[in-house]
Amino acid sequence: MDIDHDTLVGFAKSWGLFYFIAFSICVVIYAFWPSNRKRFDDAKRNILDGDDRPWQ
Amino acid sequence: MVQQLTTGDRQNTLVILLFVFVVGVAMAAVGRFDPLGVHGVIVMLFGGSLAALVMRSYYEREPTQDRLSHYYDDPIKAGVALTLAWAIFGMFMGVWTAAQLAWPDLAFDAGWSTFGRLRPTHTTGVIFGFGGNALIATSFHVVQRTSRARLAGQVSPWFVLLGFNLFCILAVTGYFMGVTQSKEYAEAEWYADLWLVVVWVTYFVLFLRTLARRKEPHIYVANWYYMAFIVVVAILHIVNNLALPISLGQAKSYTIWAGVQDSMVQWWYGHNAVAFFLTAGFLAMLYYYLPVRAQRPIFSYRLSILSFWGITFFYMWAGSHHLHYTALPHWVQNLGMTFSVMLLVPSWASAGNALLTLNGAWHRVRDDATLRFIFVAAVFYGLSTFEGSFMAIRPVNALSHYTDWTVGHVHAGALGWVAFITFGSLYTLVPSLWKRERMYSPALVEVHFWLAVAGTLIYVFSMWNSGILQGLMWRTYTQEGTLAYSFLDSLVAMYPYYIARAFGGLLFLLGAIVAAYNIWMTVRAVPVAAGGQADVPDSGLAPNTVATPAE
Amino acid sequence: MAELFHRKLERTAIGFVIAIIAAASVGGIVEIAPLFTINETVEEAPDLRLYTPLELAGRNIYIREGCYACHSQMIRTLRDEVERYGPYSLAVESKYDRPMLWGSKRTGPDLARVGGKYSDFWHVAHLTNPRDVVPESNMPAYRWLARTGLETEDLGRHLQAQRALGVPYTNAMITNAAADAFGQAAPDSPFAAGVTERYGEKTQVSAFDGVATQLTEMDALVAYLQVLGQLTDAAYSNTAAPEQAPDPTN
Numbered sequence: 001m002d003i004d005h006d007t008l009v010g011f012a013k014s015w016g017l018f019y020f021i022a023f024s025i026c027v028v029i030y031a032f033w034p035s036n037r038k039r040f041d042d043a044k045r046n047i048l049d050g051d052d053r054p055w056q
Numbered sequence: 057m058v059q060q061l062t063t064g065d066r067q068n069t070l071v072i073l074l075f076v077f078v079v080g081v082a083m084a085a086v087g088r089f090d091p092l093g094v095h096g097v098i099v100m101l102f103g104g105s106l107a108a109l110v111m112r113s114y115y116e117r118e119p120t121q122d123r124l125s126h127y128y129d130d131p132i133k134a135g136v137a138l139t140l141a142w143a144i145f146g147m148f149m150g151v152w153t154a155a156q157l158a159w160p161d162l163a164f165d166a167g168w169s170t171f172g173r174l175r176p177t178h179t180t181g182v183i184f185g186f187g188g189n190a191l192i193a194t195s196f197h198v199v200q201r202t203s204r205a206r207l208a209g210q211v212s213p214w215f216v217l218l219g220f221n222l223f224c225i226l227a228v229t230g231y232f233m234g235v236t237q238s239k240e241y242a243e244a245e246w247y248a249d250l251w252l253v254v255v256w257v258t259y260f261v262l263f264l265r266t267l268a269r270r271k272e273p274h275i276y277v278a279n280w281y282y283m284a285f286i287v288v289v290a291i292l293h294i295v296n297n298l299a300l301p302i303s304l305g306q307a308k309s310y311t312i313w314a315g316v317q318d319s320m321v322q323w324w325y326g327h328n329a330v331a332f333f334l335t336a337g338f339l340a341m342l343y344y345y346l347p348v349r350a351q352r353p354i355f356s357y358r359l360s361i362l363s364f365w366g367i368t369f370f371y372m373w374a375g376s377h378h379l380h381y382t383a384l385p386h387w388v389q390n391l392g393m394t395f396s397v398m399l400l401v402p403s404w405a406s407a408g409n410a411l412l413t414l415n416g417a418w419h420r421v422r423d424d425a426t427l428r429f430i431f432v433a434a435v436f437y438g439l440s441t442f443e444g445s446f447m448a449i450r451p452v453n454a455l456s457h458y459t460d461w462t463v464g465h466v467h468a469g470a471l472g473w474v475a476f477i478t479f480g481s482l483y484t485l486v487p488s489l490w491k492r493e494r495m496y497s498p499a500l501v502e503v504h505f506w507l508a509v510a511g512t513l514i515y516v517f518s519m520w521n522s523g524i525l526q527g528l529m530w531r532t533y534t535q536e537g538t539l540a541y542s543f544l545d546s547l548v549a550m551y552p553y554y555i556a557r558a559f560g561g562l563l564f565l566l567g568a569i570v571a572a573y574n575i576w577m578t579v580r581a582v583p584v585a586a587g588g589q590a591d592v593p594d595s596g597l598a599p600n601t602v603a604t605p606a607e
Numbered sequence: 608m609a610e611l612f613h614r615k616l617e618r619t620a621i622g623f624v625i626a627i628i629a630a631a632s633v634g635g636i637v638e639i640a641p642l643f644t645i646n647e648t649v650e651e652a653p654d655l656r657l658y659t660p661l662e663l664a665g666r667n668i669y670i671r672e673g674c675y676a677c678h679s680q681m682i683r684t685l686r687d688e689v690e691r692y693g694p695y696s697l698a699v700e701s702k703y704d705r706p707m708l709w710g711s712k713r714t715g716p717d718l719a720r721v722g723g724k725y726s727d728f729w730h731v732a733h734l735t736n737p738r739d740v741v742p743e744s745n746m747p748a749y750r751w752l753a754r755t756g757l758e759t760e761d762l763g764r765h766l767q768a769q770r771a772l773g774v775p776y777t778n779a780m781i782t783n784a785a786a787d788a789f790g791q792a793a794p795d796s797p798f799a800a801g802v803t804e805r806y807g808e809k810t811q812v813s814a815f816d817g818v819a820t821q822l823t824e825m826d827a828l829v830a831y832l833q834v835l836g837q838l839t840d841a842a843y844s845n846t847a848a849p850e851q852a853p854d855p856t857n
Contacts, residue, residue: 005809010385015506019633027365040361043274044353047202047344052488053125053183055204055271119841157714160738160745168745172673234671238706263657267620275620283620284627291632301762302768308667310768315701319709332631373637379684382709383698391637458679531687539690543716548743 057130057214060123065210070111072215074146076103076222083247086305091233092247093227095307102222112537116120127200129489131213135193136482136489140572142189143475146181147565153178154558158551167538176231176243182470183241183333184226190478190556191337192217192259195282197485199263202279203270212262214552220257223248235307239322241329242296242425246309249297256290277360281340284368288332296325316383322376331371334469336476338369341438342410345481346430350420357404366402370395377448380457396448400441407438423534427482432509436472440465455531461523462552464516471564479504479571486575493585498578500570507567514560522553611848628786652841656807657776658834660784661760661791661822665831667765668824669708670751680719680835681711693720695844703774720836727815730829741854753816759785780805792826793819809837 030036058066060249070325075321080103094506153174156162200207207213227244236243244252263286264446299309313321313380346356354360376384376392411434414421421431443465447456456462495501529549532540658666669675680701683691689695696719701707710717725733729740734752736746762784770776780787783801790798794812796819803810815829836842 007143012391016637017086022233023365023369023630027362032362039274041787043272043276044347044357046272047347048351048353051201051204052127054200054206055129113712157745163747165748165750167672167749167751170672170749172676172747173671175673175676212759231673235671236673236674238670238675238708242712264624266621275623280623280627283624284631285711287624287627288631291628300772306761306764308765310705310765310772312705312772314703314705314772314774315707316698318707319701320781322706348797352749365630368627369633372631372633375822381708382681383696385702388648427760454683454685457683458717483784530691531685533687539687543691544741547715551745554745592695 058132059116060111060119060128060130061210062118066110066114069211069214070107070114072211073103073107073110078109079103079218083123087307088305090303090306092236092307094233095230095235095247098225099222102225105123106218111456113606114160124206126206128207128210128213131207131217132193132196132485133491134214135189135196135217136486136575138210138217139186139193139478139482139589140188140568140575142181142185142224143563143568144572146183146186147561147568149174149178149181151561151565152557154554154561158558160556167234172584173231173234173236176236177228179241179575180224180227180231180243182400183329186220187320187334187337187478188224189217190481191282191285191333191342192220194341194345194387194481194485195285195337197489198276198278198340199266200275200281201461202272202344203267204272205266205269207262208269209262209362210416212258216255216262216425219251219258221584223252223255226251229406230307235395237299237309237311239299239311239537240326242293242322242325245307246299246301247307247566249293249299253294256286256293258521260286260290277357277364278342278344279291280361280364281336283345284336284364285332285340288328288336288368288372292325292328292332296321319379320388321380325377326370326373327375328371330469335371335475336367338433338474341477341481342406342430342434345477345484346410346434349424349427349430349480349484350414350417352413352417355409357413359409363402363405363409366405367399370402372397374448377453378457380450380453393448393450397445400445403441403445404438406442407434409435410434411515421457425498426483426495428479428505429476429483429508431478432579433473433476435478436468436512440469440473441467456523457525457526459521459526460526460550464519464523467512467519468516471508471515475564475568476508476512479568480576482571486578487585490579491585492578492582494578494582496574496580496582500574504567504570504574507563507570511563513568514563515557516560517558518553518556522550522557525549525553614674639815647668648698650699650841652697652702652839655702655841656809657701657703657774657780658838659791659802659806659810659830660766660780660788662834663759663765663831664757664759664762664788664824665771665827665829666708668752668828669831670706675708675710675711676717677712677714677746678716678718679713679846680717680720681709682717689715692717693836697842699824699841700836700839705769705771715744718832718835720842722833722835723839727813727829727833728817730832731816731825734825734828741792748824749828752828755822755824757788757822757824757827759788759822762788777805788827789822791830792816792822795819811837 061069077100080096080100083099085092085096087093087096100448152162153171156171157173165172167173195208196213224245226248230245231243235245237245258307263283267279298312300312301309311318343354373395374392376388377396380389380393414431421427446452447461447465483495526546526549529541529546534540679697682688682695684695701709731753733740734749735749736748737746738823750836763781766776766784770781783805786798787805788800790796791802791810791812792798794814794816802812810832811833816823816825
């Protein structure tokens, strides 16, 4: 099969969309995975420590 | 700056600077009949004077081993100073060019002072000079604090910061001489672009190695945004600037992209420079300095993750909305429009996240001008992303494109969002970085805030008016079915708005000068915070809140 | 699963970088990759001629002075634009444009078809001081162009670089670049004939700034302005109504 303009456009229009859907599902799973809750909570609070030295 | 370097570091620095100097000599020699030669001399002077600076302190005492138990703040301090210097330069050029549109004879009878050459000095000065230095400085600050690790290098942070500034100097001096690729926001010629690649790869490696040193298990979300900014800007910069110089001794080059391909590549770059330079990097500032200043954790960390991936994914598609109704294939225009509208979701998620973080602390927003800077930035971020999605819709774009509305939109983002978040971050950063009790004058922060708000509003409203008026005049028909206005009619109608815009810009420039003075005096005159409390780990309070309760 | 994967990506920050690239590059690839095959869909324009060395030099002055910051060269498929500026721009018309100069702002009018609309003399007067000709204009004055000699020595190198990128300049064009630049602005000189011979009968040979003996930057810029929209007639033979022009199903 020749790779011409229409093939590329067709590919872009279909697989681009599937890729996007798969990608967003992964991101949502990651963000709402129950065991991640603690990490995220720690992360958002830890930056408020007034620490001014690197941890050794 | 040399005190923190060991003898080995100092030697390495001298070798690098010698190399820069030699490259400068070579450029000056092969380009002696060309602007390239002038740039060679600039590179020589840059490398030579820095080398002299290092030589002068070469035999000073070496740092003790415990330097590694401190954060590396010297490059950040220099970065703050450079940010302010570029802010004043870039904004001054903006006011000058704005005034030229109202009073065209405000130029000398020489090429360097005409609008066409000055405009890129303004855009490069503010985007790369002001914005870029602010991003580099704050990224060094944030990545160390959130990773609890010192920067992974002693010389490389300086190389990144000063190398980037050399790029900016080459770019801006080139525009005065007429050296330009004409690619918007990527005007610098091939040799400056090559140099930026070297600097940027170093930046990338430095950032990655610092993250690898982290003691926190999780990478804080602000670093994600900085990382996306560094990685994607590298891709954009390289692809957009692929070019063939006409000879190694000349500045002129021809881009490998032609015609319609070039249009897509340019606006793929142009729009994503907005996305990953002017949005992702500054969202990183928002996600760190907002919680720190407000002393409240971010409203929803999950939301920040979702919007991160949303922005990273969607933005790349949006560039073609700059090319509606042009010779670009129709389906590409439609893709650009669709994704631009979808972009509103992650953008508003970020803006909403920021505002909800402040919910419950409105009294602090009222009392603390610094926090108000950050608050206004979040509001303008929400407004201008909405406006952007709206303008990307084809029929709206038919009216808005080519008019001042675009300019107004850009400045709603650049002044209202980028500059406000930067100044809010700087006012948070400076006292803690120099370990001062507080800013020199909270009143001047307040003055700056109101100058900046007034300047932004005047600017944006005059450009909205002029842009929409212009767009409507171009497409108004008489009853007989002929065009009602000549182009000249529309130009004449613009003059009052051009004057108002220059005035708004002037107010904003004055605000930046006030900020520079205030920060300078903070470093010079405000006593060091008492008791070294800033140095004690886990005191439970951020130093700046202890130091500046009322500001 | 996805969570474990992401945690791994995060711990080794390099994996995280790859994820960013994967997310971000798709949009660009999907939109730009098909444009590499754009030549299959771009209109045919057999009569498309190349920029002469003088016009190319003028184009480079146009770029150097940042004219594109205020003047677009892209007439959109909208009725008012077509009536104001002429037939809407086709992709093929900027086929050899490196970089393209479609522009993004019209502080001044579109220039895609300004060629032939005004006399050379008008352009020279206008560039010397726009307010002499159009009192309301806010365009800068470009007086020094007329007193700055044009650099012609390296024009061959310019053409050679263009050819390396795919513009079909011939050997004769490259060797004669400097002479052709002079000849195009000196109609009575022996060099003039070579220009039309190499670039076609339609090439405008004229003493652009009014002085045929000396080649200035003004000559080059006016030559370029006069060729805008004149490289091919393709846009005039396309008669589709502007709003319907692009295939809406595509």
